[in-house]
Amino acid sequence: MDRILEWYCAEYYLEEVQGDLHEWYAQSQENQTSFRNLRYLINIVRYFSFERSKTFQNIIQHPQYLSMKSIIKITFRNLRKDKISAFIRFANLVFGIGVFMLALIYADYELNYDRFHTNADNIYRMGQDTGGDRAWAAGPFGLGPFIQENIPDVKRVARFIPERNTWISHEDKKFYEQNVFYADSSVFNMLSYEMIQGNPKTALKDPSSIVITESMAKKYFGNEDPMGKRMQLLVDGDDASIVTGVIKDVPDQSHLQFDFLRSIYSYGDEEYQRSWRNYFVYTYFETIDNPDFDRIENLIKEEFFTQYNVSEERKEKFKTVLTPIHRIHLFTDQEKDVADHGNVYTIYILLSIGTFVLIISCINFVNITIIKGLDRSKEVGLRKTVGASRGSLVTQFLSENLVLLVLAGLGSLLLLILIEPAVQNFTGKQVSLNFIANPIIALVLLGIILGLELLSGLYPAILLSKFRPAEILNSSEKTSSRFSKVGFTRKTLVILQFSLSLILIIGSVVVSNQMNYLRTKHLGFEKDQILLLKLNYSLRQKVETLGEMINEIPGVSNHTISSSVPGYRIMMEGVRNLGDPERRYSRILIVDENFLNTYNMDISSGENFTPTRNETEFIINESMAALSFPDRDPIGQQLVWNDTGRVVGVVKDFNFQSLHTSIEPLTMVKFPGDSYGYLSIQFNPESVEKVLSGIGDISDELYPNLPDMEVEFLDSRFEELYQSENKLQVIIGVFCLMTIFLTISGVFGVASYNAHKKSKEIAVRKVLGASYPEMLWQLLQGFLYLLLIAICIGLPGAFILSKWWLRDFAYQTDIPVAMFVISAVAMVLIVLLTSGYISSKTARTNPATILKDE
Template identity: 30%
Template sequence: MLKNYLTIALRNLRKHKGFTFINVFGLAVGLACCLLITLYIVDELSFDRYNTKADRIYRINTDIVFGGNDMRFAVSPDPLGPTLKKDYPQVENYVRFHDRGTWLVKRSGQPHNLREDKIVFADSTLFDVFTLPFIAGDPKRALAEPNTVVISESAARRHFANRNPIGQTLVFNDTQVYKVTGVMQDMPENSHFRTDFFVTMLNDNYQWGQWLSNNHHTYILLKPGIDPNAFEKNFTDVVENYIGPQALAIMGVNMKQFRESGNKYRMWMVPLTDIHLKSRQTIELAPNGDIQYIYIFGAVAIFILLIACINFMNLATARSANRAKEVGVRKVLGSERQQLISQFMVESILMAVFAMGLALGLVTLALPLFNTIAAKNLSVQRLLAPNYLAVILLLPVVVGMLAGSYPAFFLSSFRPLLVLKGGAFKLINRRSAQVSLRSGLVVFQFAMSVILIIGTMVVYRQINYIQTTKLGFNRDQVLTIHEVYSLGNQAEAFKNEILRLPGIVGGTLSGYLPVPSDRNDSPMFPEGEFDQKKAVSMQQWTVDHDYVQTLGMQVVQGRDFSRDFGYDSSGIILNETAVKIFGFKDPIGKRVMQMFDATGKNFKTYTIIGVVKNFHFESLRRNIGALGLFLNKNTSAASFRLSTQNMSALIPQIETKWKQMAPGQPFNYSFLEDKFDAIYRAEQRIGTIALTFAIIAILVACLGLFGLAAFMAEQRTKEIGVRKVLGASVPSLVTMLSWDFLKLVFIAIVIATPIAWWAMNQWLQDFAYRIDVPWWVYIMAGVVAIFIAFVTISFQSIRAALMNPVKSLRTE
């Protein structure tokens, strides 16, 4: 019986090639989009799950409200890990990370350094908490002694080629020598942080025991069976017993008084597997994803697949009258309804199987481009994994049954006597429920399409706003050269050499640039008022005399740092936010104190010499915080403003100067504008992906509309013939036929607009600086949907209107 069903199904599919192609192609596109998005979602959800103890690992976050600043840190005080292990038996182990950023690294005896992007200091307990398999060395002892480092397999190839790294030494920043005691496998890409170098925490040059400083990423491993929610309540005692005494010793207030002043100090745990998608703390080890986009893309995948299934229903129903006599003949010859349903379901599943094969081909072709857009490294081979393979085998059956169920039950219900007398169209016309369902499905298709169009337009307008808004400084044509400290005492001379080159109009030495980075806030107080209520938590940057001018910032009160004033080393320039929080009406000449260490006894006093206009140095998701600029030597980076457009000629000249003054040191540079754009690269990727799937959804929806237009035109063939005989013009007929479809699109727009308005306003809440979505965005999205629908409909409408009325009147 199954063989008979397949033979008849293949025969029918070959007979109606155009219908088969449209149906298979529509389903294939829907399935391909679903597979691509599923690959993306599964990869995002897999982060950190490679750790065998992932379900028991938690990171300690710290939320602080103090000095006019709301700080949400992914870091915590350095004594926290050891203290939790000592005081609470529920903690099996802990590990701390201290991210020290980019260093220059070379093998001992080699003249040339390599730039390594992330050097992380870690406790020797690292490999007991995290699953990082070793290729060589003993993970239990690898970081237990001073001057030791564990490197990745990739780092071993870079620095040691075919040599055995164990026991060899590496030189960091030309000064610090570390022995390689372990080589681990490269950290998986689906990790919330990645590094090639773990240096023993015993060599971290840090003032230990500071409960009021937050600089370490602390992870704890709970013992099996421990309730994390119950354990988290212990942090209240930790704050009272350890944070409180230091706060009392330094500021003279206990934690109760601290909170009564409107301040807050809270520690809490985030599961390791939630960090990548659900953590929005600052000072993360690496940029995170966003769970909202998982929900959005998951919904898009389902919608596109449903739209493709709806197309199948509409197209199959549109062809129903052509197969009515076949149903009648089969029933007269003794076929039962169940057999007819099975026949049509086999045809549907067979087309879904063909569609899945085509979808896999489309995924293979599209995956490289998708990886580029999404910044992923997904592979088609992952689809061959047992769990994916099961989905690939079952999905065509499920989709075929879902898409073919309605046409199968609809076609098999025809009465043989009526259809054999040519009454199929009358039967169809009487079934208003089916007509309403098909219309509702088209409304659903275009409502989803309009939501995607509006969403895409809003995302791109927000990104454009971010890229074009005035930031308070000039980020254009600012070239930054990194690791200038490798020049030693020649850093200032290098800066002066570059300033002599044609096309260079300004330069500054500073490690602080107005782009988000892992910088902590520290409190400052008005002179003589060491009171927590008067504290201002602020960024504190060390810069040189040329910093403000080079970056195009605006001094609105007082003056900039000047070489004509020898006492500027004790001066400070505040931004407008800091002045506002301090409450200074006339800030110039006022003096503020900086706490010099954690004892609460050593202070340094600065005189306010100027106020700089607020500029954005964090993401536009956050309001501008308080900032102070200090005059001091900092040779982390050199930034130069360029006036020339001929970058290709100027950069080699700068590199030549570098190599002359820093032989053996890598020349690394970036543009400030690129760093700024990188902050919002995730949104740019999301916008591009959303635009791509919006276009696909609209195209797939148009196939469904095309099917419904064919169905309606086929139903009204005789009516069209009569109207033409009575003198109706082609434009009037096209208008008549088109209106039935366009009113469905209008209904879809009415439904979709408030949903899109709510969804995009929710998304924009993440930005402190955001656009107001203008009314014309919704109008334009509607116009685009109507235009696309009309173009799709007009093909069938014009074709039906141009039909010879003699042939039309012979159809029934």
Template identity: 30%
Template sequence: MLRNYFKITLRNLWRNPLYSGLNVVGLTLGLTCGLLITAYVLDELNYDRFHTNADQIVLLQQFEESGMSGGQLATDFKERFAQVEQVVRLKQAAPLLTTPSLSSYEENFFFADSTAFDVFTLPLVQGNPKTALAERYGVVLSETMAQKYFPRQNPLGQTLRYDNKHTLRVTGVMRDLPGNSHHKIHFLANYANANELLGWDVTTNLWAGSTWTYLLLAPGASLQTLAAQFPAYLKSLNDPNVGVWKLNLIPLTDLYLRTSLIAPNRLMYVTIFSVVALLIMAMAAFNYVNLATAIATKRAREVGIRKVLGSTSGQLWSQFFGETVLFVGIALVLTALVVPLVLPAFNELANKSLNLSTLFTSVRMAGLLLGLTVLCFLAGGYPAFVLSSFRPAAVLKGSLAGLLGGTRTPLLRQALLRQALVVGQFAVSIVMIVATLVVSSQLRYVQTKNLGYQREQVLVLNLHDASVEAKLRFKQEVQKLSGVVSATQSYSVPGSGSLRGEKLVADYAPKGVTDLTINRQSIDENFLETFGIKLIQGRNLDADRPADRKVFLVNEAAMKYFGWDNIEGKMTGYYTFEYDPSGGYREVPQRGQVVGVVADYHQKNLKNTIPPMIFSLLDGWENQVSVKLEAGNVPASMEQVERLWKQTFPATPFDYEFLDDFFQRTYRADRQAGQVFGLFAVLAVLISSLGLFGLGTFAAERRTKEIGVRKVMGASLTSILTLLSVDFLRLVVISLLIATPIAWYAMSRWLQDFAYKTDIQWWIFVVAGVLAVGIALLTVSYQSLKAALMNPVKSLRSE
């Protein structure tokens, strides 16, 4: 019997190649999209879950919008709180690492406690995890870095020069971390040695250690219980700075998905792409249902004869459902061939390193099989029911009215179902088109918005740990180059998001304000000119005036924050700290007159409002030198700057980046998500069009005689095309009406994440509607035109 079913299925495929091809292509596209999105979503959901203790690890957050804390906190928490089983600190650096044959800055260099191997899962392929970080000047390399610095050599025992000042010995080689790790760790050095190598205190500092502090909680420990002890702990410190702390515990598994400390909006994108995957798979299934029920009447006689010969409805249902399983099986084989071909391009588009082998765990394979089973029932259950329910007497008499029960009601229900599915498919497609257009519009708005500074032709150089004198000398020399408009030294650059968080002197706090945090930017007198930032009141800072070491500029946001209309007689200030021999410290206010007001500019991205900022002259910590180059002569000017760099810092690689690159990197995640979403929007439209093409073909075939009669009676080509197309276009218009409010609501929610955003313009919905109608018209017009041009004599002879 199974063999007979299989033969009948193959004959049916051969007899209806167009519908069979459309079904297979639609299901293949659906499965391909589903697998790619599933791999993407699983990679996002499994961020940091490769650590064995992932569910017990939390990040200790000291300040809002920062994942870093003082190094002393880890020691305190390990000693004071029984719920904390172990602690580990990671301090990121960007040293210059050198071997006799290679010199390179490494941004993924971390100082770590030796407990890193107890808290995190960091398997060593060489070396002993118990001793690898015990050696004072020891360093552990990733496999990639071992190959980079010591190709075709045993890296153990080899040495690296750190900033041309210290020598580190390789004590271990660590397996490369998966791509879904929130830290991309390439080097681990002994945290106890960080003070010496960095040149400042990161181990006993309570408030400025810039350290990532992780706690391994004891089994059963409660975050709420631990957090409830924070007020008493803060009080016991008797530290004047705790007023600006915001101690918080973030589970490791939430760090990437549910905070913006690593990347913004990740959970939202995971949700969106999961829904998109389900919708695209459903659209592929709907295509199958539409085409299978549409051609059901073609197989009516087959069903009638087989029922007369004794076949039961259950047997017929099994056969027709088996056909669906065969279609899905063929599509699955094609998907297995297509996905490896398109995966590299998808990885590049999504900035991922996805590997489909990660899907093939026992749990995920079970989920995949369950999903395919659901797809088979969704796509094949109803068509099998329709075909197996035909009444043999009515079929053999040629009566369509009696196929399913003596009236046309069941056939009408089938037609309404097909129409509803077409409406649903195009509604989804229109929503995705609108979403793609809105994302593109917002990103275009970001690109073209006046940010309050000029970012074109600005070269940003990182002087790292060069001396204060060397930095100043280099800036002065680079300003003399012929291709340089101006140069400035500053703590950070506009658009980078980096600012110094200071504590405002309490005397200057606005009434009712309890959070005394204020942002400070340290600059030189050329900062405003180099970045094209306007001075709207008062004067600029002047390095030649000794008194200007104790004066400030403020931005417009600070004027509103302080409630000032002008700066006449206004003062402000922040606290620095003075250490005493016992290891304690006291606050030292830095007070000064406000001498100028700077126009607001976006130091951070457009997802953040412009914060109140104060500006002061350089104090020695500034590593960034930004060079404004003449337009039209950038390559030659770059060569001049590079020559000067090599003369000034001959042992240091030329480390630069254009300011535009900072800007582009800020919105990279949103841009990539928009590109991925746009890709799947195109595929959703394609799947919908395949189904519409099949239905248009079937409709034209069903009405062949009617078209012939109309042509004999004098109907024009236009009227026939309108007759065949108008029903489908009506469905697309209904889809547009349904999709418009859904798309508007969804994209309004997405735009809420931006403090500065474009409006959702009416033309976006017009474009989406025109695209949908145009695609539908093109899809059905081919078969409609073919039917309209057919010889009416042939049409009237057709069965």
């Protein structure tokens, strides 16, 4: 048992401890204590401590450990001496590091969309650019089989077709689902969706098969095994599918979000699946390593030219668009895309703002560190006088800096953990900010701390260690050139800080003004009192009865049915004048005679659709009239789209898309059939509760075996179109407030130092009769000069960045000069109020209090 003690116990403690234990053992032997050997062993084990163990004892007696221990003690002693300065530096770093890491983590999340696919670098989506404003994401059905059979550089192809609105049921469970897709059987061989049950090679080969996600399996089947079970899908009739596979839920970082995958072979016969008529299929393909892209593009183009008999003029405009799957989410803006995407410029803005905030916090940290270092200049002089080397002083300051950075880093980790639920709720994405669940956060933090240690700690440490004892200890040397250089560096950093703060303030105002402009601009139709019902196959069967019953609800003014509605994508197809072979691309909206009245649109010439007339009629907007009939009155002219019809009216241009884009040519046609996708209801705002209740009652009466119809407010849809800008407005507003806080804290620290440095001068001036305004001017003039320079830099920078951001909008708010003036004045007031408070206290201090030690 003694050997155990001698094995772990440090020699410094061994003799004393072992003597005490032996003495106790001898006494227990005399007293005939029972189990004394066992109790002796227990005492040896209980005595174990890391502080008394050999290994740790060697560490704590090492000179480097003792030096670090001393540095940490000195650091906390200095922090306790000036708690306000310590808090400012700590808070600046916590907010600066936290905001930058938040921006970096979110940017990394967005930039890694679809990177979970094993062969993401070799997977592309096929699109076409026919010479219009935007390329097309979707293509014809026959494109997939052609690529697979004729291009040797392609290993496999997978096609997707979205079926957004359908009811799905299993036994007594019925739900309205929007994430239903058709897909090829090759999808699981190409894309990395994890199969839990079923065979990925054969899961979608049978036309009646369906693959569901894990969450849908629990939703419909509970704890039952879903394999082989039947599910009813009401898409184009009552259609049954057999569950042949279950996959894990699609990762959030995927632009393809689905809950159900039906076999694409149930979507028409083989001849239809090789047709080249309709553009609604999304074609993905995986290439071999180092493929010949020129050959791929040329073969596809030639087939397009053959299938569509493309003229030589159009051949020059046609391009194939091969988009890597991992770039679809942020880097594409294509017609008829499968999902709403992010915007890479928003990511750049967030990263820029995060970097700005980090820079501002670092400037505050460096400024205050230099200022506090100058206050410790006598300490540096005395240390050098008693033999301290420059290297030891650099180590001292760097170590103190590192201790504060580590504490701030831990504080920023805690901050990220606290705000994670709010961030996830705000973004609608499962962005992990917990360093335990996301270890990369700890690595990023380590890199930031090391970077800040070099950038914000090395300069002050080297600068302060250069001071000579004679310069520091001789008061006549306080104005030496070395101190002047410190002042120049500090002033430069303050100017940079003020400039960045002014840019963020103006940027916040510009974004807010633009968003208010988008919300208040009249779009050319009524969107505020419109309810939408999405019509699928089941609803379309009784759409006339549905409309009549809805019209009887108190508070309903009108209703209309249409293929699409403003705010949602309206299909684009070629329309030509009768007798003219040239087709002009136009948005096509299939409507009934109530559409214009329901949306309160203005007819500039002609008339509305005639309910009793059976011939095909067109109403076009002013942009289409200018495109197709630039030199004549369009009323009575004939257009060809699917059928030949007559233009009966021209409606004033209205913004049926978001204000990011200008108004495009639009052709509305009264066309019978089952092409209607929406029922729009105009209602009185006072009766909204009655209208919603009435729609629920009608749903129960007309469709007793289906879930209640889902309704949507049209103005809410238009809010969604600016979702990223709305979030950006909130983010910039929060960061702007944070920047103001950082600016105030920085000004507070620098003003405190200036007031302290000039306190004796102010006291002498006061004794000699200087007035309060004169003393205040002496303290504030330095800030005013720096602020004037910062305004001259910040205003042009803010204007350039504002114009760069606004370029994405076809309709832009003005950037008035008054906004720049008000922002600059606000910046001046922030600085003056902060520094003025400190300066005023110094100017009002009794001179005797300051000069009593002289």
